[in-house]
Structure formats: C-alpha cells, structure tokens
Amino acid sequence: MNLRVAAAPPRTGSGRLIMVLGGLSAVSPFAIDMYAPGFPQIATSFGSSGTAVQLSLTACLIGLAVGQIVLGPVSDARGRRGLLLAGSALFTVFSLVCALAPSIAVFDVARLLQGVAGGAGIVIGRAVVSDQFTGAHAARQLATLSVIGSTAPVLAPVLGGLVLGLGSWRLVFVALAVTGLVLFAAVWAWVPESLPAERRRPGGLPAALAAMGGLLRRRELVGYLLVMGCGIGALFAYISGSPFVFQTVHGLSPTAYSLVFATNAVGTVAAGVLFGRLTGRVRLNSLLTIGVIITAVSLATLVALLAVGVSTFPTTWACLFGLTFGFGLLLPASIAIILAIGDDAPGAASGMLGGTQFVLGAAAAPLPGILGTTTAMSTAVVVLGCTLLSAAALVALARPWQGHGEPADQQR
Incomplete structure (x- = not known):
C-alpha cells in the first residue's frame, strides 16, 4: 500500500x-x-x-x-x-x-x-x-x-x-x-x-548523512546546537539532583517535592507561552539570549548563596524556578533558529537537534552525584557549569548579534 x-x-x-x-x-x-x-x-x-x-x-x-x-x-x-x-x-x-x-x-x-x-x-x-x-x-x-x-x-x-x-x-x-x-x-x-x-534529497541514507555532515560545517549551527544541548544538560542535571536537594536537604515529602517540581515545570510552560506571544515582535536571537541570561544568573545566584551559607528552601526554589523559566525561552528559540539555518535539510537538522538533546542530557544527568553524594552545592555547580557552557557557545559560536535564523523581515 x-x-x-x-x-x-x-x-x-x-x-x-x-x-x-x-x-x-x-x-x-x-x-x-x-x-x-x-x-x-x-x-x-x-x-x-x-x-x-x-x-x-x-x-x-x-x-x-x-x-x-x-x-x-x-x-x-x-x-x-x-x-x-x-x-x-x-x-x-x-x-x-x-x-x-x-x-x-x-x-x-x-x-x-x-x-x-x-x-x-x-x-x-x-x-x-x-x-x-x-x-x-x-x-x-x-x-x-x-x-x-x-x-x-x-x-x-x-x-x-x-x-x-x-x-x-x-x-x-x-x-x-x-x-x-x-x-x-x-x-x-x-x-x-x-x-x-x-x-x-536523493541517494538514500548515505546522502542524508552527508547532508548532516554538511550542516555540521556551519559554525553558527554548531553553536546553536551547543546552546540548546548544554541547556538540556542543565535541565537533566536539575531533574536528577533536585529530589535529593528538596527531599534530603530540605526535608520535603515525595508529595511535596512533586508539587515543587510541577510548579517549576509550570515556569517552563509559562515561558513557552510568552515566547509564542512575543515571536514576530521580538527577534528570536534576543529571546534566546534573554533565556540564556536568566538561566545563568539564576544558578550563579544559587551557587553564591550556598557558598556563603544561605541554604533555605525558598531561595533554592526561587533560583531553580528561574532556571526552568529561562529554559522555556531558550528551548523554543534555539529550535526555531536551528531549523531555520538548516532549512535546506530540515530532517537532518531536526535529527541532529534531537540527538544533541538526549546525548548531552544523558551525559549531564549523573554528574550531580559523581563524587558519591548528591548535595545542593554539587547539583547547583553542575547546573551552573552547563548554563555557562551554553552562554559560552552562544557568544563564541552562535554569535546572535549576526541575526542567524531570523525571519527575513527581522534580519538586520
């Protein structure tokens, strides 16, 4: 058939x-x-x-x-x-x-x-x-x-x-x-x-994979892939470490932790809805940059608070909510830009996007407990490291001020 x-x-x-x-x-x-x-x-x-x-x-x-x-x-x-x-x-x-x-x-x-x-x-x-x-x-x-x-x-x-x-x-x-x-x-x-x-694209799988290789030769595309992938890594590290942070460190029950996790996830959803409303009026690269800044500042604040001995439930929750909210801008903006840059081979671009997500996410997930014990500081440091790598890829490779992947009427 x-x-x-x-x-x-x-x-x-x-x-x-x-x-x-x-x-x-x-x-x-x-x-x-x-x-x-x-x-x-x-x-x-x-x-x-x-x-x-x-x-x-x-x-x-x-x-x-x-x-x-x-x-x-x-x-x-x-x-x-x-x-x-x-x-x-x-x-x-x-x-x-x-x-x-x-x-x-x-x-x-x-x-x-x-x-x-x-x-x-x-x-x-x-x-x-x-x-x-x-x-x-x-x-x-x-x-x-x-x-x-x-x-x-x-x-x-x-x-x-x-x-x-x-x-x-x-x-x-x-x-x-x-x-x-x-x-x-x-x-x-x-x-x-x-x-x-x-x-x-004729030629079957070999030609399709060759198209993927061609996309990887585009510096800006690799940059946006790393921005998104390191952002996903930060999220997976947060997901794997947060049960220990909230239940072991702050003494929440599994039910209470589920409510905290769900509230933070609502932050991601709310940011995604906001992104949809702003798209077409605000440049995609600007929304992406704002998302990266929010995630990095939130985690830098959390690490600084923990370093000086401030380890309260409200401050930890607020900083991690900032992470999930910023991620809600980072993810759709980076996906839209990556697919726009790779619009000559959208299946290949989408495949690299998905592979990057799960490879970097799976790599980051166990890192909060790599020293044997998952603590608030170990989780915060790993998540901060991922957000800083995302920011570095944004500046060094993606270079959002050049307007890659923007709709034609928003390119400068």
Missing part, C-alpha cells in the same frame, strides 16, 4: 496538524517517565535488580537519540508521512512487547526499539513544521510543540501512578500501545506528506 500523498501546505486543519504533531512529541516523554513509579514492581516481577530495571530507561533514551539522528535525515530522502506512520505503528508494537515481556532482557531490548520508534514522531514532527510553515509562524508552532514536550514529563509519572492504581505495571505499556494506535490513526487522517518528491 502506498502511504504517500501529495504535499500541500495545510491551508485548513493546521490546528489538527499541530495537535497530532504535539501528540507525537509528547508520547516519547510519556514512554520515558510514565512507568517510573512501577520500578519496584517491575524488579519484583522479573526477579531482577533495580539497576537492571533502570537500564531499561537508559535503553529508551539511547533509542530516542539514535532514532532521531538516523530517521531525521532519512525522512529528507524518503518523505515524512510514511515514516511517521511506521514509527507510530512500531511504537504500538514494541509497547505491547514491553507489556508482555517474559524477562528483563526482552523488556530492555523492547524499550530500546520503542525509543527508536518514538524518536520518529519527535524528529519528523519538527521537520513537518519546517516544511509547512516559515518565519514567525513556524517559530510559534515549534513553541507549541516545545510547551507540549515540556509538560509531558510532569504529567507522565502522575498518570503512571493512576494507572498502577488500577493494575500491574504491564498496564502502563498497554496504555502506551493504545496511545500509539490512536496516533497512527491521527497521522493517517490529518498529516499529509509535507515533502514532495522534487524537494527530497
């Missing part, structure tokens, strides 16, 4: 298109976090260690990185729609394999492949936006996807806990399989082929 349809900009139904692409962007964060409350149950079910179960999370993250790096450029050569349909279908299949897995080994392999399939929705969804929209309109749509992607990790553990209240951990993956099936139907109904044959 031929899954391709003629490409056409969505003059009507763009709201449905973005809704479907948002669902594709959210399903992988749900797959990452939704089963976390069931870790003890899974270990008992398989008779395995907690470490072996945690390996399934690492496997999913690796799959997401590989899927985005490979499938983004492949979609430049083969089109978007067929790969989106295949990714949604395979996400459903591997979710069911996870639900029925007889051993931890099968479960971990299925999680890896589930991540690869889920990566298709994230990376190709961004490429579809680049195909269908331009300038400030594209930036607004990417901001919408960013807000959805930022909200999903907050809701996932909560919904996972509710599902676990109804049955075993296997029910979580049944729910993910049903979600994948719904997304398959939605892609079939509402997502047209956005990359016509005449705009595709």
